[in-house]
Amino acid sequence: xxxxxxxxxxxxxxxxxxxxxxxxxxxxxxxxxxxxxxxxxxxxxxxxxxxxxxxxxxxxxxxxxxxxxxxxxxxxxxxxxxxxxxxxxxxxxxxxxxxxxxxxxxxxxxxxxxxxxxxxxxxxxxxxxxxxxxxxxxxxxxxxxxxxxxxxxxxxxxxxxxxxxxxxxxxxxxxxxxxxxxxxxxxxxxxxxxxxx
Amino acid sequence: xxxxxxxxxxxxxxxxxxxxxxxxxxxxxxxxxxxxxxxxxxxxxxxxxxxxxxxxxxxxxxxxxxxxxxxxxxxxxxxxxxxxxxxxxxxxxxxxxxxxxxxxxxxxxxxxxxxxxxxxxxxxxxxxxxxxxxxxxxxxxxxxxxxxxxxxxxxxxxxxxxxxxxxxxxxxxxxxxxxxxxxxxxxxxxxxxxxxxxxxxxxxxxxxxxxxxxxxxxxxxxxxxxx
Numbered sequence: 181x182x183x184x185x186x187x188x189x190x191x192x193x194x195x196x197x198x199x200x201x202x203x204x205x206x207x208x209x210x211x212x213x214x215x216x217x218x219x220x221x222x223x224x225x226x227x228x229x230x231x232x233x234x235x236x237x238x239x240x241x242x243x244x245x246x247x248x249x250x251x252x253x254x255x256x257x258x259x260x261x262x263x264x265x266x267x268x269x270x271x272x273x274x275x276x277x278x279x280x281x282x283x284x285x286x287x288x289x290x291x292x293x294x295x296x297x298x299x300x301x302x303x304x305x306x307x308x309x310x311x312x313x314x315x316x317x318x319x320x321x322x323x324x325x326x327x328x329x330x331x332x333x334x335x336x337x338x339x340x341x342x343x344x345x346x347x348x349x350x351x352x353x354x355x356x357x358x359x360x361x362x363x364x365x366x367x368x369x370x371x372x373x374x375x376x377x
Numbered sequence: 378x379x380x381x382x383x384x385x386x387x388x389x390x391x392x393x394x395x396x397x398x399x400x401x402x403x404x405x406x407x408x409x410x411x412x413x414x415x416x417x418x419x420x421x422x423x424x425x426x427x428x429x430x431x432x433x434x435x436x437x438x439x440x441x442x443x444x445x446x447x448x449x450x451x452x453x454x455x456x457x458x459x460x461x462x463x464x465x466x467x468x469x470x471x472x473x474x475x476x477x478x479x480x481x482x483x484x485x486x487x488x489x490x491x492x493x494x495x496x497x498x499x500x501x502x503x504x505x506x507x508x509x510x511x512x513x514x515x516x517x518x519x520x521x522x523x524x525x526x527x528x529x530x531x532x533x534x535x536x537x538x539x540x541x542x543x544x545x546x547x548x549x550x551x552x553x554x555x556x557x558x559x560x561x562x563x564x565x566x567x568x569x570x571x572x573x574x575x576x577x578x579x580x581x582x583x584x585x586x587x588x589x590x591x592x593x594x595x596x597x598x599x600x601x602x603x604x
Contacts, residue, residue, distance in 0.1 A: 198562060198566075199562050200407065200562075201402070201403045201404075201406045201407040201562065201565070202403055202407075202481075203403070204402040204403050204406065205400075205402055205403070205486060208399075208402070250458065250461075250462065251458070252480075253454050253457055253458055253461065253480040253483055254451065254454040254455060254458060257450055257454050257483050257484070258447070258450070258451065258454075261446075261447055261450060290484075291484045291486060291489060292484070293403045293481050293484050296480070296481060296483065296484050297477060297481060300477050300480055300481070301477060304476075304477065345574045345577050345578050345581075346570075346574050349399065349570075349573055350570045350571070350573040350574035350577065351570065352570070353566050353567070353569045353570030353573060354566070354567055354570035354571070356566045356570075357563045357564070357565075357566030357567035357568075357569075357570060358563070358567075360561075360562045360563035360566055361558070361563040363562075363563075364561065364562075364563060
């Protein structure tokens with residue numbers, strides 16, 4: 181698959197939130213206002229990009245030569261937990277401004293399915309290093325797009341009359357469902373039509 | 378004794394992990410296209426939750442407080458690997474259907490949440506009971522969602538195949554004209570929204586009832602005033 185194909189696939193066709201349901205917890209939890217949604221999205225994009233590269237290196241460089249592929253789940257989650265901690269420390273030292281913007285979201289990312297999910301998908305699809313990085317960043321961008329759109333919808337919903345029982349989480353799910361309905365327009369045939377397969 | 382039963386049953390309804398606490402949404406919506414997948418996921422989570430709760434409860438005095446989360450994650454990931462291997466060997470069709478969501482049990486918030494909030498503070502027996510209750514509550518919610526989605530979306534109910542029987546129950550009328558969108562991502566999100574609203578209504582009604590039982594006199598008085 182070409183690089184553009186990977187980008188289109190992970191941003192639109194198998195969008196992490198609206199199609200694969202990965203990272204739904206922050207999607208519902210952090211999408212109340214658009215500023216924190218952008219912060220969360222950028223933090224996730226950053227971590228998925230770095231984690232894809234590091235997990236690929238660990239898998240190809242350590243687990244495959246030692247014939248320990250079955251340990252990939254344990255290895256990846258440890259790598260991600262350590263990585264998130266490291267990113268937090270480096271950002272604090274190097275770029276306090278960025279740390280201030282992303283800081284509160286970073287600890288939450290360890291348990292975000294999206295990061296472990298993309299690392300495992302890269303292995304399943306047997307991507308090379310650059311393809312893994314591309315898929316990681318595009319998955320993060322797809323997440324950012326969905327969460328930012330959602331936060332805008334929820335900001336508007338605040339001002340609309342919503343039935344009492346549907347206020348908050350239920351209406352957020354229903355809005356996400358309607359968004360997913362729109363995203364059904366993107367499917368595998370798009371890749372064939374664009375000649376990207 | 379009644380306390381033990383309380384630990385067991387709180388996960389089923391009062392603190393149901395899916396509908397009330399809203400944890401572990403990602404597998405909940407992704408694997409509920411068929412009942413058999415929901416049961417497989419539920420069994421996997423129940424197993425991991427039970428053993429991780431028991432082990433973390435046993436190790437709670439040994440694990441240093443500052444590195445407890447990584448320790449919990451390693452314990453959980455080990456049991457997830459066991460589940461993955463067992464499914465791969467004995468239930469290959471379910472293993473295929475669950476795909477990447479099976480290893481993703483590691484980051485299921487329910488398991489880490491129970492380890493942190495319950496197993497690290499309570500005895501082994503209580504932790505095991507809590508795990509069984511929460512695991513069964515999770516399986517029940519998944520089964521409910523998957524039955525609704527499968528009946529409306531495909532017109533069938535798929536159980537585990539036994540012997541000659543392929544495990545599929547066909548629903549007349551629904552099968553010839555299913556509402557396909559229910560088995561897709563959009564249907565799952567819409568259904569979850571409606572179910573959450575329904576459970577919010579149930580919780581509110583129960584709370585109102587309990588309040589009325591507690592102080593009926595006051596209730597009567599306020600009613601008089603409003604009239």
